[in-house]
Amino acid sequence: MSPPVPLEVGRRDPRAALKRLEASVARVIHGKPEVVRLALCALAARGHLLIEDVPGVGKTTLARALARSIGGTFRRIQFTSDLLPSDILGVSVWQPDGGRFEFKPGPIFANVVLADEINRTTPRTQSSLLEAMSEGRVSLDNKTYDLAPPFLVIATQNPLEHFGTYPLPESQMDRFLLRIRMGYPDSASERRVVMASGGDDPVAELEPAVSAADVHDLQVAAGAVRVDVSLVEYAEKLVGETRRSPFLTLGVSTRGFQAWYRASQARALSFSRDYCVPDDFKEMALPALAHRVVCGSSGGGEPLGRTREEAERVIGDLLERVPVPT
Amino acid sequence: MRFSAIHKVSSYLMVASAFAVLLLSGELPSAWLLFTLLGGAASFFIEPSRMRFARSVFWQRAWNVATLGVFAWLVEQYLTGETLIMTGVRFLCFLLVNKLANRRSSKDYLQAYVVSFLMLVAGTTLNTDLVYALCFLAYVAFATWTLTLFHLRREMEENYLLKHSEDAQSERVEVERILNSRRVVGPAFLAGTSLVSAGIFLGSTLIFFLFPRVGLGVFFSHSRAGLRMGFNDSGVELGQNGLIKENDQVVMRIEFPKGRPKESLYLRGIAFERYSSDAAGRFATWSPAPTSPRTGRHELPRIDGVSLMRMPADRATVPRLLEQALRQEVYLEPMGNVSVVFAVVSPFGFQMPPRQVGAPPEAPDGDGVGDVFAGDHQSGLKYTAWSLLGRPPDAALDAEPDLPEGRVERMRASLQLPSDLPPRIIELARTVTKGAQGPHQKVQAVMRYLRTNYTYTTQLGRDYRYDPLEDFLFIQKAGHCEYFATALAIMLRAVGVPTRHVAGFYGGDWNTYGGYLQVRQRDAHAWAEVYLGSAGWVTFDPTPPVVAGMGEPGGLRLRLREMLDTLQLAWFKYVIEYDVAKQVDILQGIRKWWRSDGGGGKDRGKGLGQGGATRAGWLYAHRRQLAIGASVCAFAGYFWWRRRRGGPASDRAPARRRLQVAGAFERATRAVERRTSPRGPAETPTELCDRAALRSDPGALPYRELVDLYYAARFGGEAVDRVNFERLAREVVKARIAPSPTAKP
Structure with a gap:
């Protein structure tokens, strides 16, 4: 048996780092270990996170807690209909004393970016953000500015509203590694949140749990998680089924498959394993795949929630049908 | 077809194949057959689910009352002498119709199946023909279909609940929809189950032949209905024989261990001495002489289990005589009105096999006239006979003097003439034998006269103004063997030569496939013994030769019939009469075959030639070729299996890695499945564990640990601590769910 090399990079153990990160975030997000885990998976898999839920369930808190715990920079962009791409990416301003344009980086230049209510802005602005997300760099005035890793975008959107919103097109939904829901907390956690309010902002009290280098190691380690060939075949089969399914007009793309694969690797790591098990794939299927498919019956004008539920149901059905390797 | 339709049809096929056994046995009275056939056919169209009358209380009550009535009537029948099995079979027929007409639920179907099974069991005694095997094969195939479908249906109707999700209520399966579905069972199902039943059939056949035999069946005492013969033990009426000339039912089959005899043979059955005609002279009858001092049955002398017709002066010559004699293995069909056994002229010895294991051979009776009676051969008989062929040369016979006066009284029975015999017959006899010296010449004279002046025909004319024999001799001048034999006997008696009338068979067809002689009803014949x-009693046949004895087979139809008859004999020999002795025979045959010369036999494949002197030697000599052949077969089989298992080559999964601990893991998984519910193919063990935990299965905790260890080995390729793994697995298996009020039902 070969030793799991990536796990022992330097003195730092990525699994321990992940644990610390998890504990740190869990100090402010109560009773949602699964959501925290998914968020960390997105980070570990170098992906971005789309949180879809009603306002006031802790989306922003999660994003901020994550940013604080990483110890990197955190920016929040409130998306509105009049937001411009430059408001996100930054602008070049004329410097009279230097006699040249100087680039003033926008809020995207941060380690963790919270794109709040991303569906409230115009597609033009959305796409500027999404390009940065997929490329990891910003191109402006023939110049390319690299974004410092780690770079994690946490976007939120409210699935119930559809007046004055611009739903993300499929191609852009595809840029998010995972789409998750917060869900309401259980009563004990909710009570705790409610009764703790009024004091200081709990997020502000968080100390960075890991360094940027730790995050890098984490991401390397996640990429090195071993996946048995039988699991790849299982995933292939399920992806094939989404493409064949009569209920879906658009199945999972190759990028979607890749995202699922990486997310499953990250989940394995979050359980301190250096190998994937069938449960990793099954658990990550809905968050990683459901937002990438298009339901056959979803006409225009339907609330986002409806189509989302339908997509989740179709993929859930497939998960119930495709035999898992044991 | 719809599921319910397939189930119904296959049920009817199964029941019908059982009933066919009874139907084809010919034992059931035709009224019952008709009732069962019509009732069964009509019931096919009665659908209680659609027809209100079939659901009504009146209908059901009427059937119940009828059942009681029939039962009472059959009990009465039984008490007045009907056999138990026949009353039982009639009741079964009624019950079958009753159940078929009242098919409301799967329960009624089940009862019909039970009735059909009982019919099949009863059929073993009533129907010993080859056709039973066919019906049985059909029954096995249909029963497999039917019982599988029946099981599915009952599961659906009674037990099966569907649960769409954890928190949803269980709901009943839509029975109607499934029953009407056309997709549930298809040709693949029917073909597959038929293959399975064929396998079962082969297996049970093997068991039948190899399983040690004990005793006899319960119903053995029942006799089969015999063939009606043209003559019987108590006599023969002149002219009867013609009726069976067209009948080609096989009466007996004879194997000759020494090979096919060269000439047609006379198979002697029974001799009649008393000739009489009724008062009006319309009918004439041959019958045994009841007043003769020689009649009355007695046991034949026996040596080494062989009953001899006459004991030679020197007992020591018997084995030599038996050696010289023509040995015949006779398979006699049951005969309703004849209990005599047949053997080639002149019979010398008989051996009846014991009818019970361990019992001594049966002892046939003799009556001094040369007839031999089997104790009881109501259900067919197999026996061995030895006959001494050849007769004294004519010169020696010519030298025999006329019957001395002193013997006339002793030979009275063979000289008897009816008192009202027309005088012109006696005159004719005297005229014909004028000038003949000694009895043999008289016989020759009468035979010559009959053969030249009379013709053979089965198209009998009859002038009822005359006595039958007078009619034949003077008016018709044509008749069949009985007339010729009678004429010879009576004319010889008229001139003082003791003669008797013999009934038996002549000729028969040689079955080339089975290598035996098959004797049919139409081979019945009559001749005379003088x-x-x-020289004693010598056989003379006055009938002009018309039919050549053993007809050579010709034509496809005949060949097919011969083959069928061979099968029939094999069925009788190896199934009906199968006993310990036969079993030993077969095993010894196999041994002999195995040890026998493996080379160059004319009926064996070419190319097996060279090599060892025995089969084993042959195998040894060809071991290399055999090994190669076997490996090729094994490889082909393996690849076929791989292909079948993996489906199309493109998405064939590599064979799952077998882990050392896989067995223990599967055991534990099964234990958890038993306590919760089976794991679906798309469910991971972890999910199963979660379900178990929801049911407060105490095995869930160790099982989770076990799953983690298993995963590490299976997907992580990590080494497993087997001891710990097995301990956990045992813990999981042994865990018991404590009954607790919080546990989900």
Whole structure:
């Protein structure tokens, strides 16, 4: 048996780092270990996170807690209909004393970016953000500015509203590694949140749990998680089924498959394993795949929630049908 | 077809194949057959689910009352002498119709199946023909279909609940929809189950032949309905024989261990001495002489289990005589009105096999006239006979003197003439034998006269103004063997030569496939035996030769019939009469075959030639070729299996890695499945564990640990601590769910 090399990079153990990160975030997000885990998976898999839920369930808190715990920079962009791409990416301003344009980086230049209510802005602005997300760099005035890793975008959107919103097109939904829901907390956690309010902002009290280098190691380690060939075949089969399914007009793309694969690797790591098990794939299927498919019956004008539920149901059905390797 | 339709049809096929056994046995009275056939056919169209009358209380009550009535009537029948099995079979027929007409639920179907099974069991005694095997094969195939479908249906109707999700209520399966579905069972199902039943059938056949035999069946005492013969033990009426000339039912089959005899043979059955005609002279009858001092049955002398017709002066010559004699293995069909056994002229010895294991051979009776009676052969008989062929040369017979006066009284029975015999017959006899010296010449004279002046025909004319024999001799001048034999006997008696009338068979067809002689009803024949002093009773056949004895087979139809008859004999020999002795025979045959010369036999494949002197030697000599052949077969089989298992080559999964601990893991998984519910193919063990935990299965905790260890080995390729793994697995298996109020039902 070969030793799991990536796990022992330097003195730092990525699994321990992940644990610390998890504990740190869990100090402010109560009773949602699964959501925290998914968020960390997105980070570990170098992906971005789309949180879809009603306002006031802790989306922003999660994003901020994550940013604080990483110890990197955190920016929040409130998306509105009049937001411009430059408001996100930054602008070049004329410097009279230097006699040249100087680039003033926008809020995207941060380690963790919270794109709040991303569906409230115009597609033009959305796409500027999404390009940065997929490329990891910003191109402006023939110049390319690299974004410092780690770079994690946490976007939120409210699935119930559809007046004055611009739903993300499929191609852009595809840029998010995972789409998750917060869900309401259980009563004990909710009570705790409610009764703790009024004091200081709990997020502000968080100390960075890991360094940027730790995050890098984490991401390397996640990429090195071993996946048995039988699991790849299982995933292939399920992806094939989404493409064949009569209920879906658009199945999972190759990028979607890749995202699922990486997310499953990250989940394995979050359980301190250096190998994937069938449960990793099954658990990550809905968050990683459901937002990438298009339901056959979803006409225009339907609330986002409806189509989302339908997509989740179709993929859930497939998960119930495709035999898992044991 | 719809599921319910397939189930119904296959049920009817199964029941019908059982009933066919009874139907084809011919034992059931035709009224019952008709009732069962019509009732069964009508019931096919009665659908209680659609027809209101079939659901009404009146309908059901009427059937119940009828059942009681029929039962009472059959009990009465039984008490007045009907056999138990026949009353039982009638009741079964009624019950079958009753159940078929009242098919409301799967329960009624089940009862019909039970009735059909009982019919099949009863059929073993009533129907010993080859056709039973066919019906049985059909029954096995249909029963497999039917019982599988029946099981599915009952599961659906009674037990099966569907649960769409954890928190949803269980709901009943839509029975109607499934029953009407056309997709549930298809040709693949029917073909597959038929293959399975064929396998079962082969297996049970093997068991039948190899399983040690004990005793006899419960119903053995029942006799089969016999063939009606043209003659019987108590006599023969002149002219009867013609009726069976067209009948080609096989009466007996004879194997000759020494090979096919060269000439047609006379198979002697029974001799009649008393000739009489009724008062009006319309009918004439041959019958045994009841007043004769020689009649009355007695046991034949026996040596080494062989009953001898007459004991030679020197007992020591018997084995030599038996050696010289023509040995015949006779398979006699049951005969309703004849209990005599047949053997080639002149019979010398008989051996009846014991009818019970361990019992001594049966002892046939003799009556001094040369007839031999089997104790009881109501259900067919197999026996061995030895006959001494050849007769004294004519010169020796010519030398025999006329019957001395002193013997006339002793030969009275063979000289008897009816008192009202027309005088012109006696005159004719005297005229014909004028000038003949000694009894043999008289016989020759009468035979010559009959053969030249009379013709053979089965198209009998009859002038009822005359006595039958007178009619034949003077008016019709044509008749069949009985007339010729009678004429010979009576004319010889008229001139003082003791003669008797013999009924039996002549000729028969040689079955080339089975290598035996098959004797049919139409081979029945009559001739005469004449007492010639020291030569004893000598056979004379006055009938002009018309039919050549053993007809050579010709034509496809005939060949097919021969083959069928061979099968029939094999069925009788190896199934009906199968006993310990046969079993030993077969095993010894196999041994002999195995040890026998493996080379160059004319009926064996070419190319097996060279090599060892025995089969084993042959195998040894060809071991290399055999090994190669076997490996090729094994490889082909393996690849076929791989292909079948993996489906199309493109998405064939590599064979799952077998882990050392896989067995223990599967055991534990099964234990958890038993306590919760089976794991679906798309469910991971972890999910199963979660379900178990929801049911407060105490095995869930160790099982989770076990799953983690298993995963590490299976997907992480990590080494497993087997001891710990097995301990956990045992813990999971042994865990018991404590009954607790919080546990989900």
